[in-house]
Amino acid sequence: MPGREPHRVEVAVTALADTGLGLATLPAVHAGPRTLMIRNALPGEQVVALVRKRRHGIWYAEADAPALAAPQRVMAPCSAYPQCGACVLQHLDYPAQLAHKQSVVDRLLAAAGVTPDVRRAPVSGPRFHYRYRARLGARVVDGTLLLGFSQAFANRVARMTDCRTLAAPLADAIPELAHVLGGLSIADRIPQVELAAGDSDAAFVIRHLDALTAADEARLGAFAAHPRRTVLLQSAGYDSVRPLQACAARLPLNYANPDFGLLFEFLPTDFTQVNPSVNRSLVRAAVLALDVRPGDRVIDLYSGIGNFALALARRGAQVSGWEGAVGAVARARRNAELNGLGTRAEFAVKDLYDASGSHVGGARLMLLDPPRSGAGPNLTAWAGSAGLERIVYVSCNPETFATDAALLRDCGFRLAELGVFDMFPHTAHVETLGLFVRS
Numbered sequence: 001m002p003g004r005e006p007h008r009v010e011v012a013v014t015a016l017a018d019t020g021l022g023l024a025t026l027p028a029v030h031a032g033p034r035t036l037m038i039r040n041a042l043p044g045e046q047v048v049a050l051v052r053k054r055r056h057g058i059w060y061a062e063a064d065a066p067a068l069a070a071p072q073r074v075m076a077p078c079s080a081y082p083q084c085g086a087c088v089l090q091h092l093d094y095p096a097q098l099a100h101k102q103s104v105v106d107r108l109l110a111a112a113g114v115t116p117d118v119r120r121a122p123v124s125g126p127r128f129h130y131r132y133r134a135r136l137g138a139r140v141v142d143g144t145l146l147l148g149f150s151q152a153f154a155n156r157v158a159r160m161t162d163c164r165t166l167a168a169p170l171a172d173a174i175p176e177l178a179h180v181l182g183g184l185s186i187a188d189r190i191p192q193v194e195l196a197a198g199d200s201d202a203a204f205v206i207r208h209l210d211a212l213t214a215a216d217e218a219r220l221g222a223f224a225a226h227p228r229r230t231v232l233l234q235s236a237g238y239d240s241v242r243p244l245q246a247c248a249a250r251l252p253l254n255y256a257n258p259d260f261g262l263l264f265e266f267l268p269t270d271f272t273q274v275n276p277s278v279n280r281s282l283v284r285a286a287v288l289a290l291d292v293r294p295g296d297r298v299i300d301l302y303s304g305i306g307n308f309a310l311a312l313a314r315r316g317a318q319v320s321g322w323e324g325a326v327g328a329v330a331r332a333r334r335n336a337e338l339n340g341l342g343t344r345a346e347f348a349v350k351d352l353y354d355a356s357g358s359h360v361g362g363a364r365l366m367l368l369d370p371p372r373s374g375a376g377p378n379l380t381a382w383a384g385s386a387g388l389e390r391i392v393y394v395s396c397n398p399e400t401f402a403t404d405a406a407l408l409r410d411c412g413f414r415l416a417e418l419g420v421f422d423m424f425p426h427t428a429h430v431e432t433l434g435l436f437v438r439s
Contacts, residue, residue, distance in 0.1 A: 009061070010048050013041045018104045018398075020088035020428035022047070026059065038063050039152055040082040040091055042070040052153040060153055072096040077128070077164055084158035086134075086149035087165060087426040094425070098122040101430045102420050108402035109418075114409055116434070120419035123285070125277030127425045131165045132197040132255075133274040136174075138181060138190045145182030147174055147193065165426065169202040169228060170195045177204060180223045186210045194234075196268035198253035199276075203230040203268035205241060221246055230268070238269050252331075259284055260314040264335050266305050270328055273307065275423045282421050282433060283311050286392045289417060289435040290365045292317045299363040301352055301382070302370045306332035306345065308394075312367070313344040320363070322350040352376055359385075366391045374400030383411035391436040396423075398430050408436045 011024040022041025026034040038049045039062040046068065049061035062082065065073075076082065076090035089097050102122055109115070137157040138147050148160035163171045181190050186208060194205040206220065212233065221244055224231040230247040234240055243251060252265040255272070257280055266272050273279035286308055292298065294316035300309040303321030305328050313319045313336070323329050332347040353376040360366065360382050368375055368391065375382075375393070383391070391413060395401035405415055413436035423431040 008048055008050050009036075010046065011036060011038075013038065013043050013045045013047060015043050016092075016100055018428065020092075020100075021060075022063070024049070035059065036061055039088060040065070042073055042092060044070045045073075062152060079162070080148070080158050080160050083151055084149050084160065085152040086158075086163075088152075088428055090426045094124075094127060097425065098124060098420070098422060101422065101428075104430055105398045105401070105418070105420055105432055108398050109405060109415075112402040112406040114402065114405040114415055116415040116418035118417045120285075120417060122420040122422060123278065123281050124422040124425065125275060125281065128164045129166065129168050129171065130275045130277065130425060132167045132170070132276060133272065134166060134170065134195045136193050136195065138178075138192055140182070140188045145178050145187050145190070147178040147181065166195070167197050167202075169197050173202065173204070173229065177223060180219055181206070183219060184216045185213050186216065194268065196253065196272070198266070199255045201228050201230060201250060201253050203232060203251075203253060205232045205234050205268050207234045211235070217244060220244060232268060241269055257283060257311065260287075260311045262310050262314065262335075262339050264305060264307070264310075265338065266331055267327070270331060271304055271325070273423065278421050278423050278431070279307070282394065282423075282431070283308055285419060285421075285433055286367060286394065287311050287315055289392050289433070290367065290390055292365065296365055297363045298365040298367065299360045299382075300367045300369075301360075301375075302368065303332060303347060304328050304369070306335045306347070308367050308369065309345050309347070310335060310339055310341055312365075313341045314339075317344070317365070319345045321345065321347040322352060323347065324349065324351050324353075352378065360388070361385050362387065364389050367394070368392070369394040370400075372397040372400065375404050379404055379407055380411055383408055383413060389438050393432075393434045393436060395432045395434070396429070398432060401432050401434065405434060405436075412439050413437060414439050 013022040015023040017023045021037040024036045036059045041047045041063045045066040047063035047066045049063045051061040072093040081090045139157045146157040148158040151158045189209040192207045196203045230250040232243045254265045292315040296317045298317045298319045300321040303323045309319045309321040329347045329349045336342045336345040416437040417435040419433045421431040
């Protein structure tokens, strides 16, 4: 088996891994670990793969298009694919992408001993230009600043002049922004740019490791002269983020949820769902699944800026939202007032991974939208609250969702409904909604 140098090997692809990579076994002539994960490869294909690296006993490789393609293979529409590491499934027919994501959730739940009563059909939205949040790397190469996602299997920035997944106001700005950043006096000290868009405006948070000159700020100001662009500067952590003086009046950004007559304000550094269309479907499904009655008390854990809580309040519920991020709670309170729901929705800062956040007594309904690490150590205590009848669990990680589903089963809740929401088309990311009902 080779050392660190790339080499080519011909293998048969036998399956599609949860990561969206093709799965193969190296020939027996190779010693040591023989599992191979391959980008741009589908089950049933015989591919020549360029082995790039080894990690945790698994080899990783990338393949050229095979001589004989699998029936589900399609031509990727993005010119940067598959070198760009942001997408892993553009070469797979979209219905097959949805089927794969459903199969990942089903397999993990089955391994945890949990079977849903009903599986809803996967929910999707726009397949391209759907992404309203992203973090791009920046690097100067041969005198030119590259701005893009990381390359697959490499600590390098992909060459991007466009992106088919970013929302149009973000994608359209990439060439100009790269040119502007490349002309700064500290171009080689710009490691990344965060992008965020609302319904009308786009924001660009420029991380800089050295101080900008007045001329640098003027150059960025010219880029921000576009009436729908906001430029912010970040010299250290998120507490250092500040807008260019000319852009301060354009904050905060906002997005609407017309299904519930809601408008949300947020800052570019706040967490919001990347896909507005699928987010609206997700919120609608969560509210319907909880079967809210006027006057119901609902506890919304990991409530963010109020994305779910205010829709529940609009339906007549009395909602308590708990969230660990101080800024998000401030925004949620502002959004409640903005939408005339200040008396129906209250928000508090709580560390939900700490035992002090375990008491949620009095609520009939609960909504969970935790980070990838899962609901945390208080889940069984929450599920044991007297009077709690229904839980909607929104997850961005099928592994922790399956683990937590087994805990809820042991607490007397059955998985009544399961649905997959394709928040990130062409990636391996899976968003899941589960309705748990007390048996």
